[in-house]
Amino acid sequence: xxxxxxxxxxxxxGVELQDRQKVEPPKKFKVILHNDDYTPMEFVVxxxxxxxxxxxxxxxxxxxxxxxQGKGIAGVFPxxxxxxxxxxxxxxxxQHGHPFLVTMETEWLK
Numbered sequence: 001x002x003x004x005x006x007x008x009x010x011x012x013x014g015v016e017l018q019d020r021q022k023v024e025p026p027k028k029f030k031v032i033l034h035n036d037d038y039t040p041m042e043f044v045v046x047x048x049x050x051x052x053x054x055x056x057x058x059x060x061x062x063x064x065x066x067x068x069q070g071k072g073i074a075g076v077f078p079x080x081x082x083x084x085x086x087x088x089x090x091x092x093x094x095q096h097g098h099p100f101l102v103t104m105e106t107e108w109l110k
Contacts, residue, residue: 029082039100
């Protein structure tokens with residue numbers, strides 16, 4: 001992080017004000033759903049509706065993306081939120097006996 005000093009103008013004394021640090025926005029993380037041959041599509045839709053608050057149509061679109069492309073992005077969040085949603089999805093899948101895998105990775109800005 002870099003610092004920049006500001007000078008108070010109009011006094012003629014050039015008094016330095018407190019150092020200010022430039023703060024970068026927090027990194028964002030993608031929550032990724034992975035396809036497998038055993039988890040029912042309906043379960044994936046339910047997870048998207050429950051954990052990510054998607055409506056039935058949006059949840060169905062994401063589920064089809066996961067099914068057809070092998071994985072799909074459920075959302076992009078700050079690190080702590082992405083971690084909690086990932087953990088909740090994996091725990092929910094385990095409780096229902098599905099091998100459904102949800103991971104998170106850094107979103108690289110272009």
